[in-house]
Amino acid sequence: MNETPDITPEPRDPEPAPAVSRRRLLGAVGAGAAVAGAALGAGGAVLATRDDNGGGAAANPAATTVPFRAAHQAGIATPSQDRLCFATFDVASTASRADLAELLKTWTAAAEAMTAGKPVPGDVGDLNAPPDDTGEAVGLAPGRLTITIGYGPSLFDDRFGLAARRPSLLKRLPQLPGEDLDPANSDGDLCVQACADDPQVAFHAIRNLRRLGFGTVLPRWMELGFGRTSSTTPQQATPRNLMGFKDGTRNIDATDGSMMGEHVWIGDDEPQRWARGGSYLVSRKIQMRLEQWDRDRLGDQQDVFGRLKSSGAPMTGQREFDTPDFGAKDSAGQYVIPATAHIRLAAPENNNGLRILRRGYSYTDGINPETGDLMGGLFFVAFMKSPDRFITLQRVLGQHDALKEYIQHIASGLFVAPPGLSAGQDWGGQLFG
Incomplete structure (x- = not known):
């Protein structure tokens, strides 16, 4: 199926109201004011200070936290973590504007606690109510x-009075070459990206936000990612994707403020002031035809990517970070980096300087029961100041990239990630104004 799904969420039956009032969490909103005043910025980390109730050891050098409150949301310029849990939600047909605003306020308090290494706040030890935190972290x-x-385009319809607050470039992605999208695993009113170096910590975050959303939002789809497929800082080693190639060698350096301002953060030209300093998030589930790839000869694999598999160096270089020479030709007059090579078609030099920040992960869905083939690939996540950047790149890649023989785009989503929260601010107040 090549038609892009309608952004109006399918009607779903309402879920039962939560047994525990979310209001017990709201006192935690604004508790990060001191953190906000001393925030390290989007890439910084500080040692966690869990108390006895929170578990964990502050002395553990691995027990690091990333500030929740800053000019930009964490999880964008933050150095890529090892694991991902990504989920989307639709607002229940029975939920009101006030319900959604209250939930976003509740989610803010819970997210701030969990990212600080603390359990979801509440009345600890109330035996007559479910626990405030599920406990697995x-x-x-x-x-x-x-x-x-x-927030997806569908949230800005007439249900909650948000139509006038829709960011100017937030709209459904057009149909793109070579995609075969599953509507059940695409789009959504809201998305939440939880990244961590421990998969259970990332899953715990999504699980608890979903639990707090009972009666207000309904889960639409979820993806678990392992093995990050891109680096966002020069200090990180370049990872490999499931095809065995280094991935994201020429990604944006998220520590470069000038680069991020030029390519990633929504600027002052955006009419919706509340969205300035945010970014557009594109997610794509890309299935790899792994058995077909595993039978291909090494020389062709390298031609597909335009890089040497062992070192990651461009076919015109010796080391991974050597600048590709797209004009170099061999003795037969053919380009050393083939005309259909992935790195040539995606290169900023060949796309008028266009760049996006990639934060993708590998995924697996097990084994196809009919063919016995391994089901896995790339859960592509990227941030950019305009969705047109992704659309432009994908139109080129979808038509000419040699890699398209071995991959299939099967799910998609576009969301606006708002800027970070200041002291005392919450997601509900930020969205509704």
């Missing part, structure tokens, strides 16, 4: 947990 290091929220 007790004793685990925070693992640089970040929780990043985004």
